[in-house]
Amino acid sequence: MIKRIPYPALFGLIVTISFFLAAVFAPWLAPYGMSQVVGDVWEPASAAHWLGTDNIGRDLLSRLIYGGQTTIFVAIAATMVAFVVGTALGLFAAVIGGWVDQALSRLVDLIMAIPSLIFALVVLSVMPVTVPVLVIVVGLLEATRMFRLSRAVAADLAVMDFVEAARLRGEGRSWVIFREILPNVISPLIAELGMRFIFVVLFVSTLSFLGLGIQPPHADWGGIVKENKDGIVYGIPAALLPAVAIAALAISVNLVADWILERTTSLKGGRNG
Amino acid sequence: MAEPLLVIEDLKIEATSYPPGEKPQKITIVNGVSLTLEKGKVLGLIGESGAGKSTIGLSAMGYGRGGVRLTGGSIRLNGREMRRAPGKVLRSTRGAEVTYVAQSAAAAFNPARKLMDQVVESTLKHKRMTRAEAKARAIELFTRLGLPDPETFGDRFPHQVSGGQLQRAMTAMALCPKPDLVVFDEPTTALDVTTQLGVLAAIKKAIRDFDVAALYITHDLAVVAQIADNIMVLRGGETVEYGTCDQIINNPQEEYTQDLVAAINVERRERDPDEKPVLTLRGISARYRGLDFDVLKNINMDVQPGTTLAIVGESGSGKSTLARVLTGLLPPHTGAVEFDGAVLSSALKGRSKQELQELQMIYQMADVAMNPRQTVGTIIGRPLEFYFGLKSKEKRERVIKLLDRIELGEEFIDRYPAELSGGQKQRVCIARALAAEPKLIICDEVTSALDPLVAKGILKLLRDLQLKEGVTYLFITHDIAAVREVADTIAVMYRGEVVRYGGKQEVLSPPFDDYTELLMRSVPEMRLGWLEDTLTLLEEHLPASAVPEGA
Numbered sequence: 001m002i003k004r005i006p007y008p009a010l011f012g013l014i015v016t017i018s019f020f021l022a023a024v025f026a027p028w029l030a031p032y033g034m035s036q037v038v039g040d041v042w043e044p045a046s047a048a049h050w051l052g053t054d055n056i057g058r059d060l061l062s063r064l065i066y067g068g069q070t071t072i073f074v075a076i077a078a079t080m081v082a083f084v085v086g087t088a089l090g091l092f093a094a095v096i097g098g099w100v101d102q103a104l105s106r107l108v109d110l111i112m113a114i115p116s117l118i119f120a121l122v123v124l125s126v127m128p129v130t131v132p133v134l135v136i137v138v139g140l141l142e143a144t145r146m147f148r149l150s151r152a153v154a155a156d157l158a159v160m161d162f163v164e165a166a167r168l169r170g171e172g173r174s175w176v177i178f179r180e181i182l183p184n185v186i187s188p189l190i191a192e193l194g195m196r197f198i199f200v201v202l203f204v205s206t207l208s209f210l211g212l213g214i215q216p217p218h219a220d221w222g223g224i225v226k227e228n229k230d231g232i233v234y235g236i237p238a239a240l241l242p243a244v245a246i247a248a249l250a251i252s253v254n255l256v257a258d259w260i261l262e263r264t265t266s267l268k269g270g271r272n273g
Numbered sequence: 274m275a276e277p278l279l280v281i282e283d284l285k286i287e288a289t290s291y292p293p294g295e296k297p298q299k300i301t302i303v304n305g306v307s308l309t310l311e312k313g314k315v316l317g318l319i320g321e322s323g324a325g326k327s328t329i330g331l332s333a334m335g336y337g338r339g340g341v342r343l344t345g346g347s348i349r350l351n352g353r354e355m356r357r358a359p360g361k362v363l364r365s366t367r368g369a370e371v372t373y374v375a376q377s378a379a380a381a382f383n384p385a386r387k388l389m390d391q392v393v394e395s396t397l398k399h400k401r402m403t404r405a406e407a408k409a410r411a412i413e414l415f416t417r418l419g420l421p422d423p424e425t426f427g428d429r430f431p432h433q434v435s436g437g438q439l440q441r442a443m444t445a446m447a448l449c450p451k452p453d454l455v456v457f458d459e460p461t462t463a464l465d466v467t468t469q470l471g472v473l474a475a476i477k478k479a480i481r482d483f484d485v486a487a488l489y490i491t492h493d494l495a496v497v498a499q500i501a502d503n504i505m506v507l508r509g510g511e512t513v514e515y516g517t518c519d520q521i522i523n524n525p526q527e528e529y530t531q532d533l534v535a536a537i538n539v540e541r542r543e544r545d546p547d548e549k550p551v552l553t554l555r556g557i558s559a560r561y562r563g564l565d566f567d568v569l570k571n572i573n574m575d576v577q578p579g580t581t582l583a584i585v586g587e588s589g590s591g592k593s594t595l596a597r598v599l600t601g602l603l604p605p606h607t608g609a610v611e612f613d614g615a616v617l618s619s620a621l622k623g624r625s626k627q628e629l630q631e632l633q634m635i636y637q638m639a640d641v642a643m644n645p646r647q648t649v650g651t652i653i654g655r656p657l658e659f660y661f662g663l664k665s666k667e668k669r670e671r672v673i674k675l676l677d678r679i680e681l682g683e684e685f686i687d688r689y690p691a692e693l694s695g696g697q698k699q700r701v702c703i704a705r706a707l708a709a710e711p712k713l714i715i716c717d718e719v720t721s722a723l724d725p726l727v728a729k730g731i732l733k734l735l736r737d738l739q740l741k742e743g744v745t746y747l748f749i750t751h752d753i754a755a756v757r758e759v760a761d762t763i764a765v766m767y768r769g770e771v772v773r774y775g776g777k778q779e780v781l782s783p784p785f786d787d788y789t790e791l792l793m794r795s796v797p798e799m800r801l802g803w804l805e806d807t808l809t810l811l812e813e814h815l816p817a818s819a820v821p822e823g824a
Contacts, residue, residue, distance in 0.1 A: 161642040167621065168600050169659060169709070170629040183646035 005259070012255025019249050023069040030062035035217040042228075042236045054238055055227050064245060067219035072249075074135060074214070075200040081139025082196055086146025087189060091177045093147075094154035105151065108144045116141045117206060124212040134213060138203055142196050149192050153185045187261065194257025198250045205246055221246050276352050278453055278486050279310040279333055285345030286328055286337065286510075302328050302341065303510040310503075312453065315480060315487045317501030317518070319494055319533070325510040330456045330490045332356075334371050335363045351453065368395035372447035376459040378439040382431040388442050389427025396450040407449060414445040417482060418475040440472050448479055455480075457489045461496060473499060494533050498522050506530050549614070550575035551712055551745050552582075552599075557608035559598050567606060568594050570769045576713065576762075579739065581746040583760035583777075585753065585792060591769040592749045596717050599747070600634055613712055630660045633706035637718035639698035643690040649676075649701050650686040656708040675704040679734060696727035703734065707744070715747045720755055732758050753792055757781065765789050 005013065022029055031050075032038050035058060043053040051060040093101040111119070120137055127133050157163060158181065166180050205222030207213030214220040216227075221242035228238035286303035303325040310316050318326040328341060335355035337343050348355040350371060353362070367373075372395070375381040382391060392414075393407040402410065408427070415423035418441040431439060440460055447455045460476065461469040477500050480487050491497050497504060497518075504521040506513040506529065514527045525531045557572040569591045576582040584592045597603040599610060601621035610617045613631060618624050636642035643652050653672045657663040663671060673683050679700040690698055699719060706714050716735070720728035736759060738744055748759055756763060756777075763780040765773040767788045773780055785793060 161636045161638060162644045164602070165634065165636070165642055165705075168602075168629065168632075168634055169656060170624075170626050171659065179647075180644055184644065 008255045009259035012252040012259070015248060015252035016256055019068060019072065019245075019252070022065055023072040026065045026069040030059075030065045032059040032062040034058075034062060034066040034219055036062075042231055042234075042238060051241060052236075052238060054224070055231065060224075060238055060241065063219045063224055064221070064242060067221045067224050067242060068245060068249075070214055070218060070220040071201060071204060071222070071246075074131060074138075074204050074220070075197055077135040078138040078142065078200045078204070079193060079197045081135060082142035082146050082200070083189070083193055085140065086143035087150045087185075089143070090147040090150030091154045091181055091185070094151045094158050095173060095177050095181065097158070101151075104147070108147050111141070112144050112148075117203070120203070120207060121210065121212060124207065129212055129215055131214070134204065134207070138200055138207075142200055142203070145199075146189070146192065146196065150185055150189060153188055154181050157181050157184050191257050191261030194253050194260070198253055201246060201249060205242075276349065277309045278312045278351060279308075279488075280349045281306065281308045281329070281333070281346065282349075283307055283346035284329065284332060284343070284348065286325070286332060286341060287344045288341045301510060303332070305346070306505075306507070306510070306512050307346075308505055308512075308515065310454070310486050310488065312486055313484045314502045315489055315500055317497030317504040318488060318490045318507060319492065319497050319504060320507035320513075321492055324507040326490045326492075326507050327458050328510075329507070330458055330488050331373075333454065333456055333488055334367050334373060336367070365399070369399040369401060369450050370452055371454040371456065372450060372452045374440075374443050374447045374455060374457045374460045378443040378460075379431070379436060381443060382439060384431050386430075387427060388429055388431060388434070392427060392442060392446040392449055395446070399450060401450050410451075411445060411449055414448055414479070415442075417479055418442075418445055419471065420445075437469075437472055441475050444472075444476055444479060448483055448485065451483070452485060455485055455487045457487055457491075459491050461491070461493075469496070476500065494522075506533065549578075550611075551578045551613055552576040552747070553611040555609050555611065557595070557598060557610065558606045559594060559603055560606050561594075561603070568769050569598065569605070572608070572771055574764050574771065574774060576745055576747060578712070578745050579743040580761035581739065581748050581759050583748045583750060583756040583763045584766055585750060585756055585763060586766035587751055587792075589768075590766040592751075592766050593717055594769075595766075596634070596715050596747075596749055599715060600632065626660065630656075630709045631712040632715070633709050633711035633713070634715045634717065635699075635702050635706050635719050638722055639695065639702045640690070640722075642702050643698065643705075645690050647689075648686065649688050649690070649693070652690075652701060653704045653708050656705060660709055671708070672704075675708055678707065678738065679704045694727075695723050696730055699723060699727075699731050700734065703731075703738070707738065707742075711744070713745045713747060715749070717749045718751070719748075721750065721752060728755070735759060765792065 037057045038059050039049060039053040039057045041053065041055060041057050043049055043057070045052045049059050049061065051064065054060050054063055089104055093104045120141060123137050124134070127137070163176060163180050166176050171180075201221075204213050204220065205225070208220050208222030209226045211226065214223050216223065224242040225239050228236070231238050232240075284303055284306045285301070288300050288302055289297050306325075306329060308316065308329075318329060320326050328338070331338060332343055332348055333350065333355070335343075335348065335350075335358055343356050346356070350366065353366070355363070355366070358366075382388070389408065389411060392411045393404070396402050396407045396410075397404060401407075411427060412423050415426050420426050420438055420441055426434075426438075426442075434442065444455075444457075444460070457476065461472050473496060480500070487500075489497055489501055501518045503516065504518050505515045506521065506527070508529055514521060514525065514530045516526075521530060522534060525534050552575070554572050554574045557569055558567045559569040560567045572595065574582065584595060586592050594603065598605050601617070601619065601624055604619035610619070612628065617628060617632075647655075650669065650672050653675055654663075654668045657668050657671050669686070672686060676683060676685055681697060681700055681704075685693070685697070685701075690701070693701065702719075719735075720731050723731060732755060735746065739746065746759070748756070750756060760777050762776055763774070764771050765780065765788065772786055773789050780789070781793075
């Protein structure tokens, strides 16, 4: 299975892993401190500063590496919240059915009817913007998507004979959810997890760009774009670099998620496969 | 007193197996078996496959199948040691003093030679008679074995006679040289039930008439009880019990023998109409939510333990709804279900774990009745764990036993459902139901998704399990042919009502009511024009309501 990784997936895997390693080892990799002013404003690339410096003379490469750390870790945490909450509620709703399902589904519809960015802006503008709050707000908003997917997939499964067989055996609800249904929904959920991660990265970056995400002096990619956006007028590429990083991460994680989806569903015995 | 005809003392037989990638291993096939056989007596060797019964039978001829070595003890035939006898002695004994009837006569005859030549072959080879005498004896044997046209029977080729006749011809071949001992190795196992009866009677008569001794090897206690004077029960190459036929059947000492005997007695008991039913339906009506009419109307029926109640009807007749009522998925509108003497709670939630365990279900689509992400071991093992608290090793052993009962090997334990064939999947579902040791199994169209041969295998398995373990079935189907095969009682359902209910003979013999007639007529016959004939007949004789749409 692992032997033949298609090239796009391999590329995605390498880039993704590089990003994660960079995030984990940021303090050792970054040539300068995160908020250390080391040069002039918007210096061009040089041997000392590979990517130049930012709007107040901080090393842009170091900033990007630290920013990546923040962005990726916040995104992972928020995605986990989304995954755990969304999937658990989705499976629960599908298995129980009836009014519980109705109530949860309508609530989710309600939340999804409000544009999530505006919803987040409103919530974050009244709450203190700290990392945990950010993680929970973004996580819960994204959980609605996980809920819909897991509920849809599980609702199909919940009426199948093997689930009925388990019920007739007298199995408890947790066995039905975790042992009968979860193993069968996990592959689309994993693929969705990859997608969610990317959306969360974009979401957090957007919030930071709007000033309601990660607060300075902490760096994150959205924040770096915001700090350097004025430079674009003068032909200074500093604002584009974090955008490139976001795009590269998004594409590579997507390639990996696609591959996982394909691999797990093409397994004999997978759903519809 | 002279020594008996055959004396086997402390026989030990070993073989070497060569598992791939491992060192060769010595296996003991028979361990310390002793027996004696007097002239003119019949000794039945009985045991499950692998018990070593065939190996012992062949050893009486001083023969071991390929790779098998007679390593210890002694085998004396007419006082002569056979175990290490030189080839010359063995050759002169085999086919003369001791002869052999193999399980598959079809495979044992040479298809290119006439039966007569083969029947007298060994007699002539050993110069025990002249050709004319041998032929005369063969014809006499044909007569006594009840073969048709004994005078000319021998002129036929093996493919020109039936399987049962071939088996009798083989018995004639074995008896022709006037042997002292005949080894019958499962002579009737490959035959169908009615043919088996004839062959068995013929063999019994021939043995008595010609006063030969016989070793009769079989796995079927009922068969051996008819024919043997003494019985030896074998298991894993060792003697479990050895005694007279009467003692083994009526007063078995060992637990294993008692189980064997009990398994057969179940079959006898099930014919008892006075026995308390395991399941009783009293005036069941049911409707689905949102419908204002009953899908089931006043259903009453009983199921006796160890029998099969077949529920027949077209789709939409309410048979599967009935199954849902029984399992508690659809609480009935009115009426009650009595199971094992107590009223079952109408809803699933109100049922005890024991009640759930005693009522199991097998589904139509084995594909979707098993979790595709669980191995066979998990699927079958879960009820064991859930109901009986079996863990790791014990559980695995039980699963392997269950796999054995559904005629699948140990290697299936780690497979996923997707790696099984349709029939194998259904077998695994049967094993899952059996694992719970239920009193009643509901079989919902279990064979309709399978091709006919595989379906037949499943029906046979279900029947065998019923004979051996006394399982009770509620068999839901639209297939009259399957009903004929498995049912003891039949209920015909039409539009939510039972239109005909009773014993198999009664229900399946005329006069029929309209709907049953239609059902019976609907089984395709193997002749041209059947469809047209049947449709015309239906139009003439049946009310329009009973004819399916489009007919």
